Amino acid sequence: MFIRNESFSEFIQSYKVVTALIAVNLFFLIWTEVFPFLGGYEIYLLGVGNNAAVALGEYWRLFTPIFLHGGLMHFAFNSFSLFLFGPSLETMLGRVKFISLYLATGVIANIATFYLGDPMLLHLGASGAIFGLFGLYLYIVLMRKELLPQASQQIILTIIVIGVIMTFVNPGINILAHLFGLISGLAVAPLFLSRVNRVSRYQRAHEPDEIGFDPQRWAKRKQHRERMWLYIIGGIAAMISFFWLVDFLFLSRLW
Structure with missing residues (x-):
């Protein structure tokens, strides 16, 4: 379930939200x-989590750190986790619920960091959102076992235990973001899984147009790829526009 054997193009077509999130993080x-x-x-300065700045009203910093990382290894760890564990949840929940879960748990983790962390703390990274996904997986293992094979449940529990241990062992980790990301994912899981069952999960995993012969199949795939790139480019453009707007408002306050 967590072993990726798709081609690059198949992965992009099947898991659009996961692909878009990794692409935005890389950008x-x-x-x-x-x-x-x-x-x-300037983007880094305006987007990094900054408890002192949030206290002064810069509330966008509860959201923007989710898409910023402190170097290649930090990005690689979070993106690889998203690459491995995101697709199954995107299939299970659907795209809207999945992106809502990811962003909501990431923001909740940053809110916890603001209220409980050092007032002068600077932080960034998608770890809170990643642990939010793990929190939902943990709820499945504890309460909705029918949604995951036994082997996958064991993998998830092992990963969560290792992740929590490494949270306290490694220096420079935002412990609050990891813990409250996990807790928030566990807390909101009943809401996100309320209409999910084993049958609907597999119905979503197998698209009806994969069976049979369609003479327009390749033309449709080409159009699909074109739309996909438009979505990715549009999403990146929207993020750039957002940061530029923040930049403008920030400079306006200075003047």
Whole structure:
């Protein structure tokens, strides 16, 4: 279930939200790390989690750190976790619920960091959202076992235990974000899983147009790919526009 054997194009077509999230994370990593002189440094300063700034009213910082990372290894760890464990939830929940879960648990983790963390703390990364996904998986293992095979349940429990242990062992980890991401995912799981059952999960996993011969299949796939790239480019453009707007409002306050 967590072993990815799709081709690159099949993965993109099947898991659009996971692909878009990884692409956005990569875009901002390259912008802030490789091209700081092209506005990347300003984007980093405006988007990083900053408890003192949030206390002054910069509430967007409860959201923007989810898409920023402190280097290649930080990005690689979170993106690889999303790559492995995101697709099954995107299939199970559907795209809207999945992205809502990801963003909601990430924001809740950052709110907990703001209220319980050091007032001068700076933080960034998608770890709170990733642990939110693990929290929903944990609820499935505890309360909805029929949604996951036994082997997958064991893998999830092992990953969660290792993740929690490493949270306290590794230096520089936002412990509050990890813990409250996990707790929030566990808490909201009943809401997100209320209409999910084993049958509906597999119905979503197997698209009806995969069976039989369609003479327009390749034309449809081409159109599908074109729309997909439009969505990705549009999403990136929207994120850039958002940060530029934040930049404008921030500079306006300085003046």
